[in-house]
Amino acid sequence: MRPLAEFIMRGRMQAALVVVGATALPLLFWLGAAAGALVLLRRGLGDAMGVVAWGLLPALAWWYFGEPRALLVLLGTLALAVVLRATTSWTRVLLASVAVGVLYGVTLDAVFQEPIQALAKELQALLPQVLQGVQELGAEEQARLHSLLVPVLTGLLASLLQAGSLLALALGRWWQAALYNPGGFAREIREMRLPPAPMALLLAGMLLGPNLGVQLAMLTPLCSVPLAFAGAALLHGLVAQGRLARFWLVGLYVSLLIFMQLVYPLLVVLAIVDSLIDFRGRSARNNGAGPANGEG
Template sequence: MRPIADFIMRGRVQATLVVAGCAALPLLFWLSAAAGCLVLLRRGSDASSVLGLGLLSGLVSWHFTQDPAGLLVLLGAWSLALMLRAGHSWNRILLGSVAVGLLCAVCVGTVFSSAVEPLAKAFADVLPQAMGEVYQSFSADQKAAFGALMVPLTIISIAFSSQVLSVLCLILGRYWQAMLYNPGGFGREFRAIRIPRKVALSLLAIMCLAPFFGTYTLILSPLCSVPLVFAALALIHGLVAQKKLAGFWLVGVYVTLLPFMQLLGPLLVVLAIVDSLIDFRGRLASKDADNANGEG
């Protein structure tokens, strides 16, 4: 990944080529978003022309593909990069990602509504096959209710994925910046992420109560889980570094997480909340200091 970062920061032309060129390609919009984050974090307001051309390229791509995902991720990642550039902590960045997810949902439901209906119809067509005999046992009213949920669930899915990808692109851009100009800096930043107790409990309360206030407030549950999931991953990274464990532990975590996210996601949320109450890293650091005997 370093050669890509080196090429992006070689000059304005190279940065524009990556940001604008990748934004025009549906499968590489994430690289455009990460490259834009790198340029913005490093150059500040000087990156405006590069980001402007990247945004224009993203608009052109949306016009031809009618897929809003790339444009939403570009705007979301660069908005979070502006917060990070302004000196906000990663805790605030992750909380800001909830607002990014909500704005994405509003945009998808209004500006990009034409792209939602075909996806919702495709999900509705697949639903009987996915649920099998269970779906066939439903009454006509229950089937109609499931059909009515397709559009809201599609909006929630797009907004949630846009939020997660925005955070991941910012992480990649920050990692590139640290690799080029501050080796090891991003690792220290990420491992220090810990959601404060009141904030973590507030997020948990919103996640639990949101489904009771209607279909569209249901979106708050997955969006509010994102900061806690990333905080749990930061905790795992911090414990591995603190105990000087081998890197394969982290590889094992991510290899397990990707296919079983639906099962492990709630466990990570719980882990982050418990850490906000107990502070595992702080307790282990204190314990190690108390046990220091001057050897090694």
């Protein structure tokens, strides 16, 4: 995909063409978001807005026809790109993604409330079959469980968009490193690690959110996304150090597609433990290429 990145960086017209074309095509909105992120990371917000403004047209058209993902992912990716360009810290980007995810959730709840409630009712009817212990709960516990369905479902949908925005930003950052500083993106990903304090905040959001309010239940899936990304980064770092074989990465991404419900929580647990222990060690972070932007 490097030739595409080179085409994007040839000029504003080429970049706008990619952003508009990818956003207009079904299921390729993430590519348009990544192209916009590349322009923003390299040239700044001013130049990026001139390009992304054209991409907003097809994104708004998709919104009009009931498809919100193109617009939300485009704007969310750009917001995260601003954070990455200003701080060059993936830790802050991961934390900022939770705020972006909350905005996604609020937007979905406000604009698409009826479809989400209809889906929640269907899930409510299936709960006794999926969770055998539901019928043994008291009336109050069952009512609380049912009241959590809508916010949790909203959070799950928002977390998918949150993860999509992070992946689009990662693609844009990889393009930037490939063009201007080969190896820089790999170094950033291998070093990605959540310090104990941010990890504790995310863990508290996952565990305590539903107890603080029904609507805050959406924080559980949203706070898990940064931890899962940090867990995947841990495996990349261990493979780079030679402490794990490369087939572990292949197995990770294949199993994520097949056994998401099992592998995803494992990545979250790995990130939590790594935050406390630091498996990769501090010395490994003193070597390697410079920042992926190629400017420092």
